[in-house]
Amino acid sequence: DAGVIQSPRHEVTEMGQEVTLRCKPISGHNSLFWYRQTMMRGLELLIYFNNNVPIDDSGMPEDRFSAKMPNASFSTLKIQPSEPRDSAVYFCASTPTSGNNEQFFGPGTRLTVL
Amino acid sequence: AQSVTQPDIHITVSEGASLELRCNYSYGATPYLFWYVQSPGQGLQLLLKYFSGDTLVQGIKGFEAEFKRSQSSFNLRKPSVHWSDAAEYFCAVGAFGDYKLSFGAGTTVTVRA
Numbered sequence: 001d002a003g004v005i006q007s008p009r010h011e012v013t014e015m016g017q018e019v020t021l022r023c024k025p026i027s028g029h030n031s032l033f034w035y036r037q038t039m040m041r042g043l044e045l046l047i048y049f050n051n052n053v054p055i056d057d058s059g060m061p062e063d064r065f066s067a068k069m070p071n072a073s074f075s076t077l078k079i080q081p082s083e084p085r086d087s088a089v090y091f092c093a094s095t096p097t098s099g100n101n102e103q104f105f106g107p108g109t110r111l112t113v114l
Numbered sequence: 115a116q117s118v119t120q121p122d123i124h125i126t127v128s129e130g131a132s133l134e135l136r137c138n139y140s141y142g143a144t145p146y147l148f149w150y151v152q153s154p155g156q157g158l159q160l161l162l163k164y165f166s167g168d169t170l171v172q173g174i175k176g177f178e179a180e181f182k183r184s185q186s187s188f189n190l191r192k193p194s195v196h197w198s199d200a201a202e203y204f205c206a207v208g209a210f211g212d213y214k215l216s217f218g219a220g221t222t223v224t225v226r227a
Contacts, residue, residue, distance in 0.1 A: 042219045043220070101212075
């Protein structure tokens with residue numbers, strides 16, 4: 001199994017630009033999570049989907065952030081416009097339907113907003 | 115809602131020495147408990163998990179953890195640390211029927227020669 005795939009691995013952009021992060025969950029997994037990790041705030045859950053439907057987006061920091069899951073094998077996290085304080089590592093994780101909560105993490109995308 | 119506390123932000127241990135990382139959770143029912151490890155520049159990898167049954171759980175890389183309901187704890191241990199164990203360790207708690215996990219703030223482990 002290829003595991004959770006994220007792209008790009010690194011992204012450097014300028015303030016005000018749109019940023020799109022991509023995630024391919026493990027095949028057969030029905031839940032998908034987006035996290036943000038910073039030194040100051042640690043690991044924060046931004047949003048999670050179950051069967052492609054957003055279930056809880058209470059962690060999305062503000063309207064500049066949006067996430068979609070058009071099908072079971074693809075999700076995006078978009079920041080528009082980006083700001084320097086958005087600089088962080090963004091992780092995607094997926095979980096099978098067994099309900100045992102074990103999450104499988106991708107390698108992350110390191111975002112730097114200048 | 116469940117929550118996790120990892121009291122130690124940073125631990126330094128000598129190679130070959132034993133390691134214990136503390137984790138306390140808050141949850142009303144029987145929790146699902148996890149330990150993840152994150153090496154520099156990498157994603158989180160599952161070390162071990164507890165759902166039910168035997169309270170001593172064996173994981174990968176020689177790690178084990180013990181669930182103590184009376185103390186609301188799930189401490190991670192390794193008898194002899196290797197330099198490659200230098201990483202950040204996260205404890206997490208979940209609940210049956212809820213797909214979310216609550217993560218602790220993490221403990222950074224430094225291994226000295």
